[in-house]
Amino acid sequence: MPTSLARRLLRDATAVAVVAIFMFPLFWWALTSFKPTSAIFNKDEVVFFDFTPTLVNYQVTLLGKSRAELAIDSGNTFGVGGGSTYDSRQTIVDSIVVAVGATALTILLGVSAAYSLSRMRFRGRQAYLNWVLSQRFMPPIAIIVPIVFMFHYVGLRDTLLGLILIDTLINLPLAVLMMKSFFDDVPVEVDEAAMIDGATRFQIFWKVVLPLVAGGVAATAVLCFIFSWTEFLLSLFLTTSIRTLPVKISTFVTSTGSEWGFISALGTSAIVPSFIFILLVQKQLVRGLTLGSLKE
Amino acid sequence: MVERAHIAEGARRAVTGTGRPFLARILSSEHPFPWLFPISAMLVLFGVYPLLYAIWLSLHKRNPVTRLSVFEPAWNWMKIFGDQRVWGAIGHTYLYTGCAIVIELALGLLIALLLDSDRKGYGVLRALMTLPLVVPPAVAGMMFLLMLDGSFGVLSRGLYAMGLWSPAHPILATSSSALYGILLTDIWQWTPFMVLIMMAGLRALPKGPFEAAAIDGATAVQAFFRLTLPMLSKIIALAVLIRGVDLFRIYDYIKVMTEGGPGTSTETLTAYAGAIYFKNADFPYASTVALLTLILVVATSTLFMKIFRVRF
Numbered sequence: 001m002p003t004s005l006a007r008r009l010l011r012d013a014t015a016v017a018v019v020a021i022f023m024f025p026l027f028w029w030a031l032t033s034f035k036p037t038s039a040i041f042n043k044d045e046v047v048f049f050d051f052t053p054t055l056v057n058y059q060v061t062l063l064g065k066s067r068a069e070l071a072i073d074s075g076n077t078f079g080v081g082g083g084s085t086y087d088s089r090q091t092i093v094d095s096i097v098v099a100v101g102a103t104a105l106t107i108l109l110g111v112s113a114a115y116s117l118s119r120m121r122f123r124g125r126q127a128y129l130n131w132v133l134s135q136r137f138m139p140p141i142a143i144i145v146p147i148v149f150m151f152h153y154v155g156l157r158d159t160l161l162g163l164i165l166i167d168t169l170i171n172l173p174l175a176v177l178m179m180k181s182f183f184d185d186v187p188v189e190v191d192e193a194a195m196i197d198g199a200t201r202f203q204i205f206w207k208v209v210l211p212l213v214a215g216g217v218a219a220t221a222v223l224c225f226i227f228s229w230t231e232f233l234l235s236l237f238l239t240t241s242i243r244t245l246p247v248k249i250s251t252f253v254t255s256t257g258s259e260w261g262f263i264s265a266l267g268t269s270a271i272v273p274s275f276i277f278i279l280l281v282q283k284q285l286v287r288g289l290t291l292g293s294l295k296e
Numbered sequence: 297m298v299e300r301a302h303i304a305e306g307a308r309r310a311v312t313g314t315g316r317p318f319l320a321r322i323l324s325s326e327h328p329f330p331w332l333f334p335i336s337a338m339l340v341l342f343g344v345y346p347l348l349y350a351i352w353l354s355l356h357k358r359n360p361v362t363r364l365s366v367f368e369p370a371w372n373w374m375k376i377f378g379d380q381r382v383w384g385a386i387g388h389t390y391l392y393t394g395c396a397i398v399i400e401l402a403l404g405l406l407i408a409l410l411l412d413s414d415r416k417g418y419g420v421l422r423a424l425m426t427l428p429l430v431v432p433p434a435v436a437g438m439m440f441l442l443m444l445d446g447s448f449g450v451l452s453r454g455l456y457a458m459g460l461w462s463p464a465h466p467i468l469a470t471s472s473s474a475l476y477g478i479l480l481t482d483i484w485q486w487t488p489f490m491v492l493i494m495m496a497g498l499r500a501l502p503k504g505p506f507e508a509a510a511i512d513g514a515t516a517v518q519a520f521f522r523l524t525l526p527m528l529s530k531i532i533a534l535a536v537l538i539r540g541v542d543l544f545r546i547y548d549y550i551k552v553m554t555e556g557g558p559g560t561s562t563e564t565l566t567a568y569a570g571a572i573y574f575k576n577a578d579f580p581y582a583s584t585v586a587l588l589t590l591i592l593v594v595a596t597s598t599l600f601m602k603i604f605r606v607r608f
Contacts, residue, residue, distance in 0.1 A: 015410050019421045028450055029439045046453050109334045116331030135343050139545035141566045142590040145583045146349035169342040230432035232548045246434035250552045260442055267435040274430035286496045
């Protein structure tokens with residue numbers, strides 16, 4: 001039937017066009033990172049592909065090449081002599097430490113809570129769940145000023161450990177609820193069978209049930225990693241010398257001008273790991289984003 | 297009988313814990329305490345205690361000269377009523393949240409319907425569609441700051457070329473349009489969230505009613521409004537709630553794109569609290585504005601949950 005074929009093609013074309021529109025900012029961002037300064041700041045026309053690709057932006061931000069030296073090579077003299085530093089190697093290391101540390105701590109603390117909330121029936125269980133859930137609804141701004149004070153007193157301010165702890169706090173409610181929903185999917189009969197064989201609660205959890213939900217726990221870990229990796233407000237308030245990637249990138253905007261080449265290079269590098277991870281956990285994404293309340 | 301003996305023995309051990317070292321006793325216990333203690337300690341120490349601390353702080357008046365805070369419970373809370381910036385920030389927060397929810401939900405639903413197909417290639421399109429979600433919001437703000445730049449931004453130039461916008465009023469540098477420039481970033485990043493949720497909802501719908509409607513000669517549009525939408529209502533309400541709570545505390549985009557400006561035209565509650573903290577160092581008042589954000593978000597979401605009967 002011609003009409004239905006035409007309709008199908010129209011739908012395909014619309015779908016591709018919509019996705020292309022949503023991909024455009026990412027494409028433009030990545031493209032900008034390979035542009036020399038003159039192509040980025042061209043006020044006469046918008047430069048699409050009419051430029052000589054350069055790796056200068058990546059060399060400065062990722063490899064810590066000297067800006068002055070590269071500026072001479074490439075004619076990229078914009079902002080040379082400014083006080084900011086664009087070498088971001090330390091930032092990348094710190095961001096990885098914080099995101100991995102917070103993810104590990106979240107899973108460690110969260111998985112036992114998720115298991116017991118899924119399996120044990122005790123008084124106040126629903127109230128406890130609601131309380132955990134309510135933590136996710138709290139705007140971070142409401143607690144950040146006291147946390148800055150607390151961390152200042154105990155020496156956790158501007159430390160990697162402090163960031164790990166605070167990211168863990170932010171991740172925990174979501175991680176617990178998400179992992180609980182994975183545990184809920186495992187029939188209780190599995191536990192009962194193991195119990196009849198004489199296994200203790202911990203043995204059941206560790207040797208029987210945990211391997212069954214390993215995929216779900218891994219997906220939760222990926223989401224926790226991404227949330228820590230992208231977290232901005234708390235890192236901004238809690239740090240001055242240590243900078244995580246989002247905060248570091250935001251410092252490239254100065255009153256004299258924005259170093260768009262460097263910003264887009266570091267920004268693109270910051271997005272790539274998340275992209276790879278997220279493609280691995282597509283299926284579990286909905287569960288994570290909806291606090292596990294909406295099972296897919 | 298052997299099994300029964302086992303269970304009885306296990307239960308006895310669990311209850312009395314006799315003849316076992318401390319660790320083993322805990323590991324075989326049926327009590328949730330050891331399982332929940334670490335996370336509870338974490339949430340109390342870094343969640344509950346700071347909140348109480350914030351309330352305590354908000355009851356103090358800070359002297360900007362001596363940098364000392366004295367207990368004066370009503371000071372900050374009274375100050376809020378006379379502070380025009382607070383009222384402006386409340387207005388911006390609700391305007392932004394409302395606009396973003398409506399647009400993201402409508403777009404998300406349409407795109408979900410569009411991409412919900414089992415045919416070849418649609419899986420790739422759906423995967424691509426989720427990518428904006430994992431871009432750090434601060435970076436997404438930067439991306440749009442670059443594209444909306446008044447003199448060389450690709451989006452601005454496109455709008456000028458189409459005659460939709462005048463170069464005399466750069467979007468982010470004009471107080472009447474700056475908030476909408478930020479909104480555009482939000483829509484780009486979070487429409488995919490709605491697409492994902494709605495797609496999960498569409499997948500879970502029963503087929504029967506749609507087949508019956510098709511036999512009765514209902515059009516696709518009728519089926520959508522009479523069947524799809526009502527059946528999705530629970531999921532829609534939940535998505536609106538979750539997204540709304542996040543929108544209400546918007547900070548990243550504003551911080552990197554406009555810093556609340558021009559003037560205070562894009563200042564939301566969180567941004568204002570941040571500005572008080574960083575610029576004035578008036579910590580008690582910053583805490584008070586932050587607590588006001590919390591109060592409003594709890595009140596609004598509770599009201600929403602009551603009206604639309606949302607349950608988790």
